[in-house]
Each structure stands twice: as C-alpha cells, then as structure tokens.
Amino acid sequence: MTTYHPTSGGEPVLVLRLAGVLQSWGDRSAFNRRETRPEPTKSGVIGLLAAAAGLPREADLTDLLGLRLGIRVDQAGTLLRDYHTVSDYRGRPLPQTGVSAKGVQKLTSPAKDTHVTHRFYLQDAVFLAAISGPRPLIEGLADAVLRPAFPLALGRRSCVPSQPIALGGLREGTLLDVLATEPWQAGEAHRDAYWRTAKRTNTRADHVDLSATIDDDNGDDVAHDVPLSFAPRERRFTSRRIRHTWLSVPTGFPAPDDATAAPAHDPFALLGW
C-alpha cells in the first residue's frame, strides 16, 4: 500500500462542484477527433479558475501551476458522441492541406464537400474538484468563482456548468481528507437508483465507493495535462504524477441494522455508466 504524503497540510482547500448537461475534458485531442477523459483534467480546472480570475489567455500561469488538485467522481455520466460535419456555406469544395505557389490552399480534387468530425462529451456527470494552495491565492480564487470575470465552462466553451459551482467556504485538511468527507453530490435520480439497487441486492447504502485521482509526487501514474501556457499560438503542456484511489463517502441514507454485513463481490457495480 502506498501512503499518502500530506503535502497540502495546513493549506486551505477550495471545493468545486463540476456538473452540467455536457462536459468534455480533452488532453491530447487535435483535428477531427476530439475525445474526452473520464475525469476533469488539470488544464481544464486551471483554465476555469483563470477565467474566473479574469486572466487573459496570454497571462503568466506560474501562480496557478503550484495548486494541487484532487478529483472525485460522484456520478460518472455516460459518453456522448457528437457526429459533426463541416462544409463551406458557399457550396465550394473544401480546401486541402497542400498550398499553391501563391501560398493559398488548393481545393480538394476530386471535390470533397463535407468533413466529418467526432466530438465526445460526458453527459450527466458530476465531479468534485478539490484545489489546495497558498491561502491568499485560494481565497482570491474562491471569491472569483462566485463573481467570475469571464463565463465559466466545463472543458469546452459550449459546456455550461450548473449551479452551485463553489460549495461555500474553504475547507481545512489534506486533499484526501476533504474529498473523503465532502457529501455525495450525485443527482436525485442517481441517488434513488443507488438506494433501490442497494435494497434489491441487500448491500449497505450508507456509504458509496467513489473513485478519485489526486496529485501525488510519489504516484504511479502520469497525466500529461498541466498547462504551461494557454496563449492561442503557444499552447504547451507538461505532465504531473497522479495516484488513483477509492474513497468511501457518506450518502445520507440510513445504515442497516447489521453493521458488520460485508457486501458480496458485485461485478456490475463498476458498470454504471
């Protein structure tokens, strides 16, 4: 077992609820296939905070890069594929990548009128993001999320978050402690389904097992999603070490009388989305 190093001890933690009809957290998408990660990326969350604080795209991100991030999957949602076509409104064939002697893109031959692109979204997902860092910075960001300078988005401009984003006030403690104690944020239908399943399969409903990913310098996985610059012509990313873990979070449902009954092995518990 790996042990958690409380690198964020003593620092305040800002807790954000990332929920909306659609979300899309890409980390290496380019061109015609825009994929999404199953969890929010660090660049997405830092971009959201930078937008709230009113930083322009070319701004220096040094302060924000020191923040430590933990993500909890409260409701995994389902994957949506958006089949998307692009064509020229004047009815002309689309240009190809090659250029003519004048430096103008040549037209496709044989003429190609439609480009197909795929955009992937998470629908009906809810995540909890915990961000820790130096106190003045976190307090400023908590204030900015309540009165954002630019509109906030969940990974892409079209993905509008639902309220509330900031869950009121700052928390104290390590990222892991905060993520493990914060109430379950899943929607009402999802909570009801969990309660019904627990009753049918005779398992405990007072806690739910949620997967989480946190920044950890000794973590055994790597995510390539730390933004060095959001400038449109100079977008650069670097990597961070992360650790995947599970948290047992209180649901608010009553505990069964027999408190020692261990749930049986249920392979369907992970196939919820």
Add this chain to the structure above:
Amino acid sequence: MPFLSRIRINPLRAASQKLLANPRAIHGAVQGGIADRPTDERVLWRLDSDNPHRPMLFVLSPSRPDWTHIVEQAGWPDADGEHSAIADYTPLLAQLAIGKEFAFRLTASPVQNSSKPTGDSEHRKKTPKELHQRSYRLPQRTAAHQLDWLLQRTTRWGFDIPHARTDPAAPGLALPEQLTPAHDVRIIDRSRHNITKPGSKTAATLTTATFEGFMRVTDPRLLETAMLNGIGPSKAYGCGLLTLAPPAGR
C-alpha cells in the same frame, strides 16, 4: 464491444440441476445465447454460489447475447425482478489505470506442465503426437500450490496483489524476521469435476480454485487482454473470467 451478463438460476428446477452439476451443460447453454458466431467468439463464464439457494451465472461475451432460453428453462420466468442483466463492459475497461485498485474474483484451473508425469492412467501413456506436441498439463491440487500459481503470474496479466494489511504486533511480541507478509488474496472455493465427453469412457478431471482479493493495476493493456481473453486453461468450463468490483472496506 464486450458485454457482461448476470443470469439468476432457480436451483429447484430439473434443467438447472443438470446445469449446476455439469460444466459441460452450462457451456452448452452459454454458447446457445450467442446468436451469430458462437464457435468463433471467446465467451467466458463463471458460476457464483455465494448464496447456494440463489446461484448467479456471469458471462462475458464479445457480442450482445440473449438469455431467454436459460431463464425459461432454469430461472423464474414469471417472477418479479431482474431475470438477467446485460451491461456494456467498455466503461470498466476505460477506467483501468496504473495504480488503481479493485476487488477481484477469479475462478481458475491452476495447472503445471510436465513432460514426465508419474502415474499409470491411459491418458498419461499418450505419445507427444497424440497430445498435439505439447507436454502434459497436471492440475495443482493443494491450496498452497494453487495460490502460488496465481501469485507467480499476476505481473504478466497486468496487476499485482498487495500485501494484506496487518496491525503491528504487541510490544515485546516480535515476529520472526524471515516471515514474509501474506498477500491480500484468499481461496474461497476449491472443487473437482469429472467430465465425461461423448465417445469417451474415461472422465477428464477439472480442478478449480476460486480466488478473491484486492489487486492493483500495473499495466492496463495487459490486464484488458487478460480480462477479455481469460486466464489459464479450461475457459469453456467456467474458468478464467476475472471480474472487478469496487474495493469496499479498504
């Protein structure tokens, strides 16, 4: 796109008693649920009898199956509740990441290969040609050997099994230094089936062990291969299906 199915079995019916007694019968019933190319697809299944009065059959199949025939013959066709559930397996495969922990369950048939087996059964007098140019597969029959079989192979299946959590000994009660810590896995069931195939007078013996424990992903691609293609021999007879669940209470 693989699918995981769960079918509940009514143990009081004649058809289910035949199923529960004989892995060949379940193999036939499971293959009968695959519509198009039952002989080309790698279908894995496992019978879980946590509650012996309510056994559950789990099946992993590459194409979408249909279990109406099992429900009609060996279930409760008119009862309330879910006769059989079918879920898409890809979301779970997408969640596999290095370092992620899961609870697992696996029924496998641990074997060792030997070119010079002892014993004088008819099977062991076969020539290499009759054995299709391979050596003899002998079952691992003790619990210790079966556990070793699992622990030696986990790395090539893309996961490892961490040490079990233990409390420190009371002061003054130092443990011997050479004691190696136990891995967090246990054998919850061991069984032996004699399977007689049509046209053969001698029975083939199938020795299985069911493992349950905690695992940590070390290589998601290897693990995905092991989960979809199965682990170890006797995959047609209910062995080799590795299922994952959230690690409750850890």
